[in-house]
Amino acid sequence: MNNYILTKNKTTWNAIADSFFGVTALPTYGCLCPTEDELRLFPDLSSKKVLDIGCGSGHSLKWCGDHGATELFGLDISERQLENAQRFLAENGYAPKLFCSPMEENPGLPTGYFDVVYSIYAIGWTVDLQKTFDLISDYLKPGGVFIFSWDHPFMHCVDIQDDKLIFSGSYFEQEPFTFMRTGSGKGAGRSPAVYEEGGNPLTLYNRRLSDYINALALAGFAVEKVVEETDKATLELDASFSSEYYAPCKAKHFPLSLIVKARKIIK
Numbered sequence: 001m002n003n004y005i006l007t008k009n010k011t012t013w014n015a016i017a018d019s020f021f022g023v024t025a026l027p028t029y030g031c032l033c034p035t036e037d038e039l040r041l042f043p044d045l046s047s048k049k050v051l052d053i054g055c056g057s058g059h060s061l062k063w064c065g066d067h068g069a070t071e072l073f074g075l076d077i078s079e080r081q082l083e084n085a086q087r088f089l090a091e092n093g094y095a096p097k098l099f100c101s102p103m104e105e106n107p108g109l110p111t112g113y114f115d116v117v118y119s120i121y122a123i124g125w126t127v128d129l130q131k132t133f134d135l136i137s138d139y140l141k142p143g144g145v146f147i148f149s150w151d152h153p154f155m156h157c158v159d160i161q162d163d164k165l166i167f168s169g170s171y172f173e174q175e176p177f178t179f180m181r182t183g184s185g186k187g188a189g190r191s192p193a194v195y196e197e198g199g200n201p202l203t204l205y206n207r208r209l210s211d212y213i214n215a216l217a218l219a220g221f222a223v224e225k226v227v228e229e230t231d232k233a234t235l236e237l238d239a240s241f242s243s244e245y246y247a248p249c250k251a252k253h254f255p256l257s258l259i260v261k262a263r264k265i266i267k
């Protein structure tokens with residue numbers, strides 16, 4: 001089942017890669033949430049080795065290079081994303097080491113090597129969270145930092161209807177679900193889909209906050225910060241109802257994105 005999901009997701013990511021060029025990248029962590037410019041979760045990157053999990057078009061790696069990182073490594077399941085990243089980073093004077101692989105496997109990355117491993121809106125694509133966190137822990141030096149952002153777990157089960165928050169699903173739901181992306185960028189939405197429909201379906205596992213925190217602990221991490229915030233501008237907005245998946249009217253009531261910083265302490 002999981003191999004089937006990875007194969008299908010890879011095909012879709014290859015097909016939609018060009019429409020994701022630089023869409024979610026540092027200093028942006030996610031949707032209507034504070035940026036790295038405000039949060040300052042990253043250490044000083046001067047002379048540091050960094051690895052981006054689900055590096056997409058390479059825009060976050062460029063941000064790291066611009067902030068002094070000397071070795072830029074990226075991993076992504078999509079060849080097309082990596083072609084775009086290679087071109088974009090070369091155009092900006094960087095020579096990254098890019099690996100085409102699911103994050104659930106080590107394609108030959110060095111272990112005990114990186115100062116910082118991060119993942120901007122990609123970690124939730126894993127079909128095996130524990131294995132992925134265990135690998136990330138292996139890649140890091142002792143004391144190294146892991147930062148990731150992803151949809152807040154409320155996103156899969158809470159909705160807005162007529163100005164009211166409703167539980168439209170179950171927080172405990174752990175079955176994978178398949179959807180079709182509609183629109184792009186901030187206006188992107190999701191509609192239910194089945195593989196047989198054709199098009200570009202994507203499949204994800206829902207996870208609870210505790211799934212992330214407990215998997216980090218098992219992988220030898222100490223959590224240093226969990227960010228569940230909506231940015232100031234959105235909170236001050238007079239946001240009327242809208243049916244977008246990442247709607248400001250939702251963000252005024254709960255965080256759309258989750259950001260976690262952890263440090264490798266054992267392993």
Ligand SMILES: C[S@@+](CC[C@H](N)C(=O)[O-])C[C@H]1O[C@@H](n2cnc3c(N)ncnc32)[C@H](O)[C@@H]1O
Pocket residue numbers: 006009013020022023024025026053054055056057058059060061075076077078081101102103104119120121122125126127
């Ligand atoms: C929203 S994009 C991330 C954008 C990227 N962080 C940036 O800075 O531009 C999600 C990325 O995760 C990748 N991805 C999806 N499933 C994956 C998996 N199992 N292993 C590795 N990468 C995966 C996709 O190909 C896509 O490039």
